[in-house]
Every structure is written in structure tokens, then in C-alpha cells.
Amino acid sequence: TDSLDVRLFRIYAEEWLTEKTCEEDYTYNPSEPIFKIPNDFQYQVPSFTEHSYFRKYIETFPEIDSPEIFGLHPNADLTFRVKEANSLFETLGETQPKGGGNDGGISREDTVYDKATELLGRLPEDYTEDDYKAKIRKLGGMTVPMNIFLFQEIQRLQNVISKVRFILTQLQLAIKGEVVMTAELQETLDSMFDAKVPHFWENTLTGDEFSWRLPTLGLWFSSLLNRDDQYRTWLNNGRPNSFWLTGFFNPNGCLTAMKQEVTRKHKAEKWALDDVVYHTEVMPFERAEQVKNPPTEGIYIHGLFLDGAAFSRQEGHLIESQPKTLFVSLPILFVTGNARKDEEKSKKELFGSIGPYECPVYKYASRTDRYFIFFANLKCTAEKYPNKWALRGVALLCNT
Known part of the structure; x- marks a missing residue:
């Protein structure tokens, strides 16, 4: 759980545990719902005196509630449904065979080989530490906190660039049969064929974040290029007017x-x-x-x-x-x-x-x-x- 759960529980108490709750005409339903449901169930605190009546009342509760009952926007239900559908499609995709055979068309290996060639051609050039250190000195040096931050960010991006370049190069050699197709390279091949980001491009072996999380390989690689552009612009032209925090x-x-x-x-x-x-x-x-x-x-x-x-x-x-x-x-x-x-x-x-x-x-x-x-x-x-x-x-x- 996150620390904001405490705030949420406090607000539920402030909104619901009040004297108005005990009034006969009080309802937990919003007075002006965004999406009106005909004959929507009205949640109230009944004034029964016997336990059995409360049980019967509870049994009339609907199985599915509108998100607005809990203070959420109706879009929250759409978010939930989309997440469920994406999870289903992802599971179905994982059940597909990953064999290397082909039916006369382009093989998986050839498809991934071509994709690796494309990505290698678009991959930014390596950062040279002496070069970016010299540029940071022109920006005020390492006594400026934001310059220290920039230095650390460039180091981390260079680690990502180096890893991606090495893995893609090794993958091409493995596809050609010049090196052994390791489990790591096989996972890269499978992920790239499915347009997904290889797991170890995003995380280290210990589970720490190595780069960034995005759902598709295309989005992930575009983010790499955009990050590189922000850093190089900062190095060459000075601090940007506005920062892309993402x-x-x-x-x-x-x-x-x-x-x-x-x-x-x-x-x-x-x-x-x-x-x-x-x-x-x-x-x-x-x-x-x-x-x-x-x-x-x-x-x-x-x-x-x-x-x-x-x-x-x-x-x-x-x-x-x-x-x-x-x-x-x-x-x-x-x-x-x-x-x-x-x-x-x-x-x-x-x-x-x-x-x-x-x-x-x-x-x-x-x-x-x-x-x-x-x-x-x-x-x-x-x-x-x-x-x-x-x-x-x-x-x-x-x-x-």
C-alpha cells in the first residue's frame, strides 16, 4: 500500500461518518451523479431495530456498484475494463507458439534481424565522458546542483545505450549462427518479434529499474531518443526553458x-x-x-x-x-x-x-x-x- 491510503481513509471518514449519516433521508449516493442509472440502488442507513431486517436489507445490495458510490468518476470503470482486456490479450499472446519454423514467408529470425538493424541505425551515438564533462564545466561546473543531476542522468542513459547496442549486435550474430543463442538473446528475439521491451532492458537481475517502463518496444525506443535529445540540447545550448520530467x-x-x-x-x-x-x-x-x-x-x-x-x-x-x-x-x-x-x-x-x-x-x-x-x-x-x-x-x- 502507499502512504496516501491514510489520507483516503481519513477523507472517507470525514465525508461519511457524520451526524447527517443517521438522518432518514440521507443516502451515500451522489446527489447529482455524472452518469444516471435508472432505478439505481440507494444506499442508506435504515432505522431497523431487529438484526434480521438488517441482514435482509444487505442481501438486496447489487453485485456491481457504480464507481460514483465511492467518489470515483464513471471513467474509472472504463479504466478497469481496459486493463482487464489488455491483460487478457497479453495472456493470449504469451500462449502463441514461438517456434523458428516458417511457412514460406519471412521467418521470425529474419524479421527480428531486420528490426535490430533498424534500431542500431537509429541508436544515438555514445556519450564520451571527457566531452560531456567539458560541456558541463561551461555550464557552471559540478558545483551547480542541476549540473550534477545532468551528469548522473547522462551516465545512466549511456549505460542503457551501451547495453542495447551490445545486445542487438550479439543478437544479429546469434541469428547468423556466429555466437551461441543464449537465454537472454532468445528472450530478446521473442520480445522484439512481439513488439515488446525485453525484460532486462527495463530491469536489472535484482529487479531494480534499469531504464523505464513502457508497454511497447516502439514507445520505449522513442523515449530513449527523446531523452537523448533533451540531454544533448541541455549540454550544447544550456538549461532548457522547460523540462520534460518524464x-x-x-x-x-x-x-x-x-x-x-x-x-x-x-x-x-x-x-x-x-x-x-x-x-x-x-x-x-x-x-x-x-x-x-x-x-x-x-x-x-x-x-x-x-x-x-x-x-x-x-x-x-x-x-x-x-x-x-x-x-x-x-x-x-x-x-x-x-x-x-x-x-x-x-x-x-x-x-x-x-x-x-x-x-x-x-x-x-x-x-x-x-x-x-x-x-x-x-x-x-x-x-x-x-x-x-x-x-x-x-x-x-x-x-x-
Whole structure:
């Protein structure tokens, strides 16, 4: 479980365990459901005096409930169904024979060999440590926290590039019969034929994350190219106006480095890193190309997706998702550091008495502490206050 379960349980208690619950006309069903179901069951607390009557009442409960009963958007049911269907198709795919024979067409081995040739041709050139160290020195050197972060990210990407290049080269040799087809190479062949990412391209033997998780080989390789482009642009042209947070191995490290830089800028005010918290604001820019200059302190972030809600660019606050639209892009997010005492005052000025919805940001759709990055404050309305969005399960995702 993740630590936000505690928040969810607290909110259920605040919303449901109240004096109103005991009123005769009280119902747990939403007063204005998004999707109205004819003759929908009404959950109430009956005023029976005998145990048997309660049991009979419970037996009338429907087998399947609308997600809105639990505070979720109706789209949550679609998300569940899609996940079930994908799991079924994946299982069916794994049952298909993986033999090497062919019926007169192109063999599996030839198909994968050609794909390996294509990927090797598109693979970025290796990073030379002396070269990128020299470029980082021109950016201010290793005393700048964000430069240290960039150095570490490049090292990790180079490890991925080296591994992919070596495995693809060895796979081609194995297909030609020049080296032994090991279990690792066989798995690579099978995965590539099915357009999947080989398991050990994503994880180490101990289960730690080696690269990044994406459902198809095409998406995974495109991410590699986009990450490489972000790093090389940063090295050659200086710090970008807006960062693609999804493209980092360690997004938490990026934010920590930013916070260290902001803390140093406020050295005269005696800011301590432990007392500096994140301050976030959604900007009017929709795309990174619209950001012409970086902020004076902090960073702009793009590429985040809202899950469980949408965002009104005109009104600047959270709104309900459109039916069958599971994810929407968030406009550019400004993230900086602020002294804890000053941030409380800033929240009141930005969000009023309602306060913000503290939206968790995750690296992946798997909402666990392992992939949690930080909280972004998003504006709400009086009708749709923070607790409502928490029950909706609203989160920001780097990858959908």
C-alpha cells in the first residue's frame, strides 16, 4: 500500500461518518451523479431495530456498484475494463507458439534481424565522458546542483545505450549462427518479434529499474531518443526553458537539485534546505514551445497527464473529466522552493479558504510510494473542494 491510503481513509471518514449519516433521508449516493442509472440502488442507513431486517436489507445490495458510490468518476470503470482486456490479450499472446519454423514467408529470425538493424541505425551515438564533462564545466561546473543531476542522468542513459547496442549486435550474430543463442538473446528475439521491451532492458537481475517502463518496444525506443535529445540540447545550448520530467531516470533528483539552488539563492535570508517546501503553480502555457524564457528561480515542467480529472485553462481550476477521456495534458507547471512559513501564506493568497488539492505526482500509473515524486497544488472550487478530488483519485502521471 502507499502512504496516501491514510489520507483516503481519513477523507472517507470525514465525508461519511457524520451526524447527517443517521438522518432518514440521507443516502451515500451522489446527489447529482455524472452518469444516471435508472432505478439505481440507494444506499442508506435504515432505522431497523431487529438484526434480521438488517441482514435482509444487505442481501438486496447489487453485485456491481457504480464507481460514483465511492467518489470515483464513471471513467474509472472504463479504466478497469481496459486493463482487464489488455491483460487478457497479453495472456493470449504469451500462449502463441514461438517456434523458428516458417511457412514460406519471412521467418521470425529474419524479421527480428531486420528490426535490430533498424534500431542500431537509429541508436544515438555514445556519450564520451571527457566531452560531456567539458560541456558541463561551461555550464557552471559540478558545483551547480542541476549540473550534477545532468551528469548522473547522462551516465545512466549511456549505460542503457551501451547495453542495447551490445545486445542487438550479439543478437544479429546469434541469428547468423556466429555466437551461441543464449537465454537472454532468445528472450530478446521473442520480445522484439512481439513488439515488446525485453525484460532486462527495463530491469536489472535484482529487479531494480534499469531504464523505464513502457508497454511497447516502439514507445520505449522513442523515449530513449527523446531523452537523448533533451540531454544533448541541455549540454550544447544550456538549461532548457522547460523540462520534460518524464524523460528523467530520477525526477525526484531533478526537483531536489532545483530546491538546493533556490535555497542557495536565499542564503541571505538564512533559508535551510530542510525548511524549504515545493511551491507549484499551473501556468497559462499549453506547450513547452510557448515558454520563451526560464523562470528567475525554480523550473517549468511539461509532459504531465491528469488522471481522474481535467483542467480548465480558462478558469484555472480542476473540472470533471469528459466521458471516455481517461487522461488529459496539464499545462506547463511551475515548480520552485519556498520557505515553509511563507508557503502557508502563499497558499491562502492563491487558493483562498478552500485551499488547494494536493495532487500526487507519480512516475508511472502504478500509484505506489516507489513511484511517487511530489505533490502539486491544484486550484479547486467551493462545489468541488479538495476532498472530492481526493475521492476521485486524481493524480498527475509522467507516463500513462
